[in-house]
Amino acid sequence: NAGVTQTPKFQVLKTGQSMTLQCAQDMNHEYMSWYRQDPGMGLRLIHYSVGAGITDQGEVPNGYNVSRSTTEDFPLRLLSAAPSQTSVYFCASKNRGTYEQYFGPGTRLTVT
Amino acid sequence: SQQGEEDPQALSIQEGENATMNCSYKTSINNLQWYRQNSGRGLVHLILIRSNEREKHSGRLRVTLDTSKKSSSLLITASRAADTASYFCATDAGTGNQFYFGTGTSLTVIP
Secondary structure (H helix, E strand, C coil): CCCEEEECCEEEECCCCCEEEEEEECCCCCEEEEEEEECCCEEEEEEEEEECCEEEECCCCCCEEECCCCCCECCEEECCCCHHHCEEEEEEEECCCCCCCEECCCEEEEEC | CCCCEEECCEEEEECCCCEEEEEECCCCCCEEEEEEECCCCCEEEEEEEECCCCEEEECCEEEEEECCCCEEEEEECCCCHHHCEEEEEEEECCCCCCEEECCCEEEEEEC
């Protein structure tokens, strides 16, 4: 199993550009989530999904959109990037009814 | 924000010594988890302690939980250079869907 994979590993955007961060898992997990990690802030939940077709907001959802059309994929979209979205983004997944999350390797995004 | 806080922010010890890091959180919890993050990598789950447990062991890890003080501690015994990483606590908001991570402790184990 590849576990949780994320692409790209690194990305530089200009203010106002859009992009999609990809996340996929091959463990048939119902639950998937997106976090951002900023220095001194730990991880903060952006959006999560408990199954295909179901998404919900986390702690810091503004500026980000998600959708979940399949169990395997959970893309995160930035419609109009801002410098405040410079961060490292992690995707994670887990089985429903459990608490242990499996994390991807992260995407380092810089918005200039 | 419901994010927890950990202390110390950074800890440097000699190989073989014990490392203790603490986590304080703000709301009632169902459980508390500890994760490790090696530099430039994703987080890896270490251990979970439920709100009705006071202490839990896993190998060289010992976790305690004091719900009256809203705090937890992670003890790593007989540390190794490979334990060098950042350690985060995470609490569950009650639904099993929203998790709040602490600010992390950066541990350096000197060989």
